[in-house]
Amino acid sequence: MADHPPLLLLHGISSREEVFWRPRRQCLGGFLAPAFRVLTGRLRRGRGSAGVWPERLGGTTRDGTIRGGAAGGSAARDVGAVAPDGCGLPPDPVRCPPGEWDFDPYLTEDLPIIWAEACAVAGRPPIVLGYSLGGMLALLAQARGLIAAPALVLVATPLLFPAIPFYPPLMRRVYAVARRLGWPRIPTRFLGRLLIWVFAGGRPSRLGPELRLFHAQIRAAGVDVPPALLGQAAAWVETGRWSDRTGRHDYFDELAGVTVPTLFIAGGRDRIAPPAVVQRGYAAVAASHRAYVVIPDGTHLTLANGPLAGGVAAAVTRWVAQMGMA
Numbered sequence: 641m642a643d644h645p646p647l648l649l650l651h652g653i654s655s656r657e658e659v660f661w662r663p664r665r666q667c668l669g670g671f672l673a674p675a676f677r678v679l680t681g682r683l684r685r686g687r688g689s690a691g692v693w694p695e696r697l698g699g700t701t702r703d704g705t706i707r708g709g710a711a712g713g714s715a716a717r718d719v720g721a722v723a724p725d726g727c728g729l730p731p732d733p734v735r736c737p738p739g740e741w742d743f744d745p746y747l748t749e750d751l752p753i754i755w756a757e758a759c760a761v762a763g764r765p766p767i768v769l770g771y772s773l774g775g776m777l778a779l780l781a782q783a784r785g786l787i788a789a790p791a792l793v794l795v796a797t798p799l800l801f802p803a804i805p806f807y808p809p810l811m812r813r814v815y816a817v818a819r820r821l822g823w824p825r826i827p828t829r830f831l832g833r834l835l836i837w838v839f840a841g842g843r844p845s846r847l848g849p850e851l852r853l854f855h856a857q858i859r860a861a862g863v864d865v866p867p868a869l870l871g872q873a874a875a876w877v878e879t880g881r882w883s884d885r886t887g888r889h890d891y892f893d894e895l896a897g898v899t900v901p902t903l904f905i906a907g908g909r910d911r912i913a914p915p916a917v918v919q920r921g922y923a924a925v926a927a928s929h930r931a932y933v934v935i936p937d938g939t940h941l942t943l944a945n946g947p948l949a950g951g952v953a954a955a956v957t958r959w960v961a962q963m964g965m966a
Contacts, residue, residue, distance in 0.1 A: 645760035647676035650774030671953030783897030796912035799921040901929040907938025
């Protein structure tokens with residue numbers, strides 16, 4: 641384990657860090673573990689704490705979790721008195737109202753805490769693998785110098801947003817209801833289970849394999865999200881642009897600042913981050929060593945969970961070895 645290169649996993653918009661570790665026998669984290677020292681990042685979503693699991697889920701208990709940024713503290717400073725090169729310690733986190741937490745504080749507040757802790761645990765800057773929103777965070781943080789990963793892996797990462805029927809009005813309607821009722825969180829887990837009930841007619845046994853996997857992920861790794869995050873995501877889908885909360889600054893234009901080796905992995909059947917969209921990100925970075933891989937039958941969910949996640953892990957392992965980082 642000590643000789644394996646460290647790899648930090650960053651999860652997506654409506655999932656917890658467990659998304660990489662469920663189902664236990666067919667999960668991306670498990671498939672990666674033989675070749676890497678896997679660290680699992682945790683975004684705090686405006687409450688609780690950001691941080692990392694120092695080892696893979698199941699390898700340590702929650703009691704072994706290193707946490708940072710809890711309730712206005714600066715626990716990340718206690719992780720290591722001396723940070724490795726490229727692993728500067730973050731400033732004290734700025735308090736943001738929980739319901740107003742969106743992509744912007746994820747980037748400027750959560751990610752520096754996660755990065756400092758991951759570096760302290762690993763003893764050196766880890767490779768970063770971002771899944772979905774986690775990939776968006778990794779790319780922009782690297783471009784801005786908030787992290788200094790030796791390489792990036794982006795899995796199912798949408799940097800532009802294709803038109804998907806019914807998504808924008810549904811997202812906007814849920815957002816409007818949440819604002820009207822003053823919800824501090826969108827009940828994503830409940831809504832996901834309700835959707836499953838509708839599709840299954842009240843009988844989960846009727847679900848196909850992918851919906852069964854979705855049902856399992858909602859139960860094991862789903863998380864309720866702040867309304868501001870849903871509102872920002874709705875704006876991305878409506879406009880097709882990856883912009884800040886004001887809508888005036890386009891994050892995509894910053895990708896030329898990414899110069900480290902970068903691997904983009906797309907699913908051939910992913911509707912959220914289809915290959916054509918992922919390829920635009922691949923073309924935008926300025927990395928001299930970059931690669932683009934398509935998993936033909938992969939969807940947004942199955943690239944991280946289920947048998948196809950094994951193909952993702954194999955592609956990552958081969959590429960890291962080719963880069964001389966194994």
